[in-house]
Amino acid sequence: MATFLNTLLQNIISGPATDPFPFGETFSPKRVRGLIRIDRDLCLGCGMCRHVCAAGAINIQRNSLGWTITIWQDSCCLCRSCVTYCPMHAMSIDPNWHSAHVEEDKYKRIEQHTISYQPCARCGTPMRVMSLERAKELYAADPDIDPEEIRHLCRSCRQIRDAEQSTVCMLRSDISTAPAAEKS
């Protein structure tokens, strides 16, 4: 009993253990998961994030001009799967945890980007230009390829270009050179 009285006394001396939030600062770690953000310069619209999202918080709407990627922040369960599996590292977590909002704003808390296609530098097919960093990373092992050039080519032209430039050219019958049908 005496032990606990001692504990109580210490608690009285040391004051409240809770932070004075919202009137003062509170513990806010750097890695806290607040909101999911998309880097529109990196997104390729591949749909991997939507595929792994257990909460169904991500939607990708496509048309002939490009696509619109939307994240409903209120549906997101912050499981970080999209950040983990995004092949382009376009998704990130913002540590802003101030997510309290009024009821009428619940559908407005979204992260939305509309990204347009650009014509392929060779054949003119509408396509997405890959970021330079990612192109450098992907073709790091192949010094014959110029990342700046290859990132402006569509998938079919990229394969052809890759084959033309490579010192080792393997003939593979399973690579289709026909333009890939756009997924909906």
Add this chain to the structure above:
Amino acid sequence: MAIEQKAGSTFNIPLGPVHVALEEPVYFDLQVEGEIIRGTTLHSGHVHRGMENLAQHRNLIMNQTLTERVCSLCSNSHAFTYAMVVENALGIKVPERAHYLRTLTEEIKRVASHLFTLAIQAHLCGFESLFMHTMEIREIMQDVKESLYGNRMNLAFNCIGGTKFDLDQECFDFLEQSLEKFMPQFREVLDIFETDPLICARIQGTGILPKEEAIRLGVVGPVARGSGLNIDVRKETPYAAYGKVDFDIVTRDGCDLYARTCVRLHEVLESVKIIKQVIRDIPEGETRVHMTHIFPSQAVARSEAPRGEVIYYIRTNSTEIPERLKWRVPSYMNWEALGVMLRNAKVADAALITNTIDPCVSCTER
């Protein structure tokens, strides 16, 4: 409710379904004779969410997030065991660093989970200031989870093939500092729980589960170890990095609430010991390998959650949606023991005894 006392007559008292011990619904039909419970019928099914069926309609990666939501206090154990069962089925070899990180996460969760149960126990004993004090100490571990993983409860750290991200030196430094802050405060609480006359008078000799009954009912986790059974999946079939760290299985022969409380208290110390070893020994390297292909297979994985043994079974086909995913949780084994523990106990102790198995109703009913 006025209960007329007559010699030899019994009454039925409904207990629950809300807030019996924790905020989880379970309904007891207690047959009482005066103040003494003579029999218990347990009714469940209030939080059935059809999770096994949900799992059969989602792909393997989505199920990682789903299984984490089976339970809140042992959320990491479910996600961890699920990741292991998929890795077993598809023959994925997890990097060494991921094994250590997973062990670290599991032990941080165990500390927080045990402290929560102990705090609730103090609350049910009517010792509110100890409840608040234990929760305050648990908050150190919650801050650790928030700082290392970004979330307080559903850490979402495990993924198929390893962990979703890596922890840097800054994280380990913060963890070490937190442990330095945690240990003296925890030792103080440990002393209070073990020796305080108020707590001891209430829990010693209550909720007896004899060793023979514990074996008959197949109880697991701290409930079994409090009845003198030396069982722990971490030692029996070491998984992750448990084979490489040194720790002891805590057992007590008291078979009562006090014994189980002591088991939980000393397991926290063992967990801290494991955390320190992981910080010291963790190798460098990759934290995740990719799941390259999915083929028809089946596998089982088991792990020691804070409440006991969790078993996962998976059967995959050629698609990324599993054909069957099934799990058995510790509370399913342990709550049968409540029938034994509650027999001949006082009605006033029913909530306290229910809490001693650390019931996770949402796990069991999923």
